[in-house]
Amino acid sequence: MRALFEYRYLSSIIDKAMNRGYVDIVLGLQWGDEGKGRVVHYLSRDYELVVRFQGGANAGHTVYINGEKYVLHLVPTGILHNGVKVAIGPGVVLDPEVLSEEIQFLRGAGIDVDGRLFIDPRTPIVFPFHKREDALFEEKGGIGSTKRGIAPAYRDLYQRFAVRVGDILDESQLDKMVRKQLEFNNIILRHFGERELNVSDVKDWVLSYKNIIEPAILDVSLLIREHVLQGKRVLLEGAQGTLLDIFFGNYPYVTSSHTIAGGALVGAGFGKDVIRRVYGVFKAYVTRVGKGPFPTELKDDTGEEIASKGEEFGATTGRKRRVGWLDIPLLKYAIWISGVTHPVMTKLDVLEGFREVKLAVSYRLDGEFYDMITPASLSLERVEPVYESYGPFEGIKNAESRDAFGEGVKEYIKRIENLIEMPISSISKGKENDLI
Numbered sequence: 517m518r519a520l521f522e523y524r525y526l527s528s529i530i531d532k533a534m535n536r537g538y539v540d541i542v543l544g545l546q547w548g549d550e551g552k553g554r555v556v557h558y559l560s561r562d563y564e565l566v567v568r569f570q571g572g573a574n575a576g577h578t579v580y581i582n583g584e585k586y587v588l589h590l591v592p593t594g595i596l597h598n599g600v601k602v603a604i605g606p607g608v609v610l611d612p613e614v615l616s617e618e619i620q621f622l623r624g625a626g627i628d629v630d631g632r633l634f635i636d637p638r639t640p641i642v643f644p645f646h647k648r649e650d651a652l653f654e655e656k657g658g659i660g661s662t663k664r665g666i667a668p669a670y671r672d673l674y675q676r677f678a679v680r681v682g683d684i685l686d687e688s689q690l691d692k693m694v695r696k697q698l699e700f701n702n703i704i705l706r707h708f709g710e711r712e713l714n715v716s717d718v719k720d721w722v723l724s725y726k727n728i729i730e731p732a733i734l735d736v737s738l739l740i741r742e743h744v745l746q747g748k749r750v751l752l753e754g755a756q757g758t759l760l761d762i763f764f765g766n767y768p769y770v771t772s773s774h775t776i777a778g779g780a781l782v783g784a785g786f787g788k789d790v791i792r793r794v795y796g797v798f799k800a801y802v803t804r805v806g807k808g809p810f811p812t813e814l815k816d817d818t819g820e821e822i823a824s825k826g827e828e829f830g831a832t833t834g835r836k837r838r839v840g841w842l843d844i845p846l847l848k849y850a851i852w853i854s855g856v857t858h859p860v861m862t863k864l865d866v867l868e869g870f871r872e873v874k875l876a877v878s879y880r881l882d883g884e885f886y887d888m889i890t891p892a893s894l895s896l897e898r899v900e901p902v903y904e905s906y907g908p909f910e911g912i913k914n915a916e917s918r919d920a921f922g923e924g925v926k927e928y929i930k931r932i933e934n935l936i937e938m939p940i941s942s943i944s945k946g947k948e949n950d951l952i
């Protein structure tokens with residue numbers, strides 16, 4: 517381990533000496549809620565700009581500072597460090613209502629937002645009718661969405677009639693797009709027996725947020741470019757997780773955006789050559805909110821105990837999260853899909869005190885073994901995890917370094933590193949302390 521730390525220390529000195537600007541990406545390797553907010557907060561003090569590139573207010577990124585809890589859904593977590601700028605890229609869907617609430621919340625907490633928050637003009641807007649439709653589709657048997665209007669907003673974008681942030685600057689363009697968007701959305705509302713909307717009400721609604729959105733409008737791709745050219749560091753803040761990716765998650769139990777590293781390039785607008793690191797965040801166990809297959813799910817007292825010790829309730833919807841053992845076939849897949857260079861394990865402290873912790877090292881299906889969730893045809897509903905046991909889990913919370921972990925914990929970590937074929941770059945073992 518020591519050699520690894522020395523290597524990381526040296527490489528960061530070299531980067532600084534050469535004054536190279538770069539982009540690092542943080543993303544989730546499971547089903548969301550991996551602790552991305554906590555990791556981004558920890559890292560972002562070393563960056564000049566933090567950018568969200570996908571998803572919307574379905575995210576719930578939680579950070580604790582001096583015992584105070586901050587939950588952000590839309591504004592990038594970097595805002596919590598004074599001196600760090602933040603941006604919302606065109607791959608995000610922007611709910612002006614949530615944006616306005618968060619700006620107020622941040623100001624109330626003494627955090628200055630003016631001149632520090634930028635929004636790309638190409639970012640599609642989430643309207644109240646999107647949230648209503650999301651809820652209506654859920655009632656008809658959805659997949660357990662957060663009802664934040666995410667899928668309907670992306671649908672309208674791909675249908676090519678979304679109102680986007682820049683449209684609010686041009687009355688005739690806004691009028692044209694709202695008309696087109698409502699023509700379609702009114703068909704849906706009518707279908708569900710809901711009241712149809714008129715163009716002027718919808719325009720008035722979005723224009724009521726013009727005063728907070730307009731000053732923030734800026735080309736985010738160019739903003740990133742400027743930073744990189746000036747030798748500055750940019751951190752991309754992913755939302756949701758790999759297994760919720762629209763292409764590579766368990767369709768249809770997914771969100772409607774690209775949650776993987778490729779999504780950062782697509783959703784913020786930069787090329788691969790400026791990327792330095794890809795941080796992949798995973799919990800020491802697994803959770804999932806909403807419906808869909810979950811091979812290592814625990815439906816017993818152990819699951820309840822992890823859920824309660826880990827405070828596993830959704831930061832966005834308050835829903836109870838499903839809990840299971842760490843799943844290596846899933847993790848290896850996520851690391852591959854995003855080209856993760858720095859795996860980060862979170863919430864290891866939650867497992868403190870457990871006599872036995874299980875680790876799913878492979879899946880069995882119809883007499884065959886799989887060490888990664890490929891091929892694509894592999895049915896996650898039918899696989900049977902093959903477990904190894906580790907424990908007891910001791911010496912985590914008070915450890916200043918990994919050397920202080922109990923033997924059972926050390927073996928668990930060593931085995932994971934061996935299976936994913938790379939070292940775990942950082943481990944979090946509490947809400948606020950440094951990663952080790």
Ligand code: IMO
Pocket residue numbers: 544547548549550574575576577659660661662663664665666667754755756757760769770771772805806807831
């Ligand atoms: P963060 O960024 C966990 C899940 C929902 C549902 C599915 C689709 O905090 O990790 P959507 O509202 O996106 O259409 O719902 O995705 N989901 C999340 N689960 N963490 C999140 O975000 C999530 N965002 C969406 O529960 O299963």
Ligand code: MG
Pocket residue numbers: 548549575576577830831832
């Ligand atoms: Mg969350």
